[in-house]
Amino acid sequence: xxxxxxxxxxxxxxxxxxxxxxxxxxxxxxxxxxxxxxxxxxxxxxxxxxxxxxxxxxxxxxxxxxxxxxxxxxxxxxxxxxxxxxxxxxxxxxxxxxxxx
Numbered sequence: 001x002x003x004x005x006x007x008x009x010x011x012x013x014x015x016x017x018x019x020x021x022x023x024x025x026x027x028x029x030x031x032x033x034x035x036x037x038x039x040x041x042x043x044x045x046x047x048x049x050x051x052x053x054x055x056x057x058x059x060x061x062x063x064x065x066x067x068x069x070x071x072x073x074x075x076x077x078x079x080x081x082x083x084x085x086x087x088x089x090x091x092x093x094x095x096x097x098x099x100x101x
Contacts (some may be wrong), residue, residue: 067099 002010037043063076069085086096 065101067096068101069099 063078065074066077067075067086069075069083069089071085073083073085075083075086082090089099090096
């Protein structure tokens with residue numbers, strides 16, 4: 001029976017081989033697509049792929065800091081999981097309101 005390291009090496013070699021084959025196949029698929037687009041007179045715009053058709057990504061503004069931790073950590077108090085420092089404060093019996101900015 002092969003060892004873990006041997007199997008891992010084989011898996012890495014196979015993944016590298018698979019990636020190489022994928023790259024080779026992609027180039028032939030792209031060439032085929034380009035040929036068919038030329039044959040039928042299709043443009044990227046016809047496929048809805050023009051740059052103007054895409055909506056630009058808008059970065060979210062960071063939340064307003066509502067709480068500052070004992071070591072200067074900050075938290076906006078929004079949705080989602082509370083930061084570890086907030087959980088630690090609450091577990092120690094203190095109120096998060098003591099850290100309100």
